[in-house]
């Protein structure tokens with residue numbers, strides 16, 4: 001039976017309401033097929049691309065099954081990169097928000113001690129990169145005894161990045177703790193090496209695949225211009241001025257090239273940022289967040305951004321350097337022409353890159369038409385319009401959090417671990433307020449000297465007002481509303 005609406009699934013009202021708030025009106029094809037078997041506890045192997053809604057496809061059934069009261073993590077989600085770990089954590093946290101779920105992310109490049117402290121507190125789903133997860137398992141700081149379900153997300157990328165041994169080690173460690181383990185595997189391709197992983201660890205998995213006739217979508221107009229390296233920059237500028245796209249991703253082959261190109265464009269007063277694996281972790285996360293918010297319009301990047309990371313649909317994708325791996329061409333141009341929109345993918349091809357273009361054409365079973373760069377005639381008016389656009393005031397796009405604004409209020413309460421504050425103290429004080437009960441209290445996060453608590457169902461103002469004069473753990477505490 002194919003269910004066309006979320007409410008047709010045996011899912012609690014809390015989650016259905018949350019999906020509605022998030023604007024998920026109908027299940028996507030992968031969700032229609034994967035939610036039920038995962039809910040039923042079956043192993044699932046799903047072939048799925050970025051943007052298909054695959055995170056929610058496993059997130060919805062797994063959040064549904066979380067038992068809030070349990071002390072130790074119940075689900076482990078493995079992601080190949082730190083950015084993906086954070087993105088998936090965020091999506092799962094939002095889906096489970098009304099269930100008050102805690103979803104920590106653990107990944108390299110961040111201080112481990114902070115993660116150890118987080119893992120000491122109750123958490124429901126842990127999202128992490130294999131290296132860091134294994135590190136915590138070895139240190140004994142990640143308790144596996146409660147894990148009932150594991151998700152291996154972006155499995156092909158995971159293998160490309162050489163994580164196969166760690167993934168195997170983690171699976172063995174979890175299986176040592178319990179015989180029954182549900183596994184879900186999501187991958188853009190299901191080639192032989194993925195099958196190896198499936199055969200080694202999964203039992204009678206349900207295979208879920210979404211039919212796709214072509215490797216590249218018809219909604220994307222693909223063109224190429226032949227240009228030698230020294231002419232590419234001017235050609236790129238002409239294309240940008242001519243198209244004046246709202247959002248655009250420009251792909252380069254190396255980190256160095258990304259850096260050089262980004263600086264060159266910034267010198268021309270083009271509002272752009274860069275993202276590549278060599279950047280410091282924090283800068284990478286800021287670059288992603290700022291691009292999502294619309295603080296700048298062009299992202300210069302390597303293939304790290306070709307897939308996985310969830311950006312809105314791009315109007316234009318430019319291959320400043322043509323990809324050396326044919327699959328990456330498909331991932332890159334898949335950033336445009338999504339969600340019913342039309343998009344354009346333009347490749348700049350030097351004579352050295354002609355062979356790679358041919359290989360891609362065989363792979364996608366179509367010829368990428370070559371146009372003449374001289375046909376791009378940039379007018380004065382276009383130049384003015386482009387320059388104006390670069391100077392426009394930034395309009396910050398609202399993130400997913402905004403959906404909950406009217407429903408959830410985050411309070412900051414003075415007093416935390418140092419004053420031995422416990423969740424029970426907070427719950428007790430809030431439940432004493434007339435009209436508020438336990439269901440209205442969301443995530444409680446106790447820090448060293450203060451505590452965050454989320455008040456649900458639009459009752460934040462009543463709670464905040466009342467707490468100004470109520471004692472918590474014997475003292476009147478400073479209580480203020482925070483930005484969500």
Ligand code: AMP
Pocket residue numbers: 023024025026027028031049050051052053054055056091308310
């Ligand atoms: P993913 O493929 O998991 O990276 O998801 C791509 C984007 O689609 C994310 O921004 C999700 O929040 C969004 N999304 C997931 N499921 C739905 C749905 N049923 N309706 C609308 N948007 C969705």
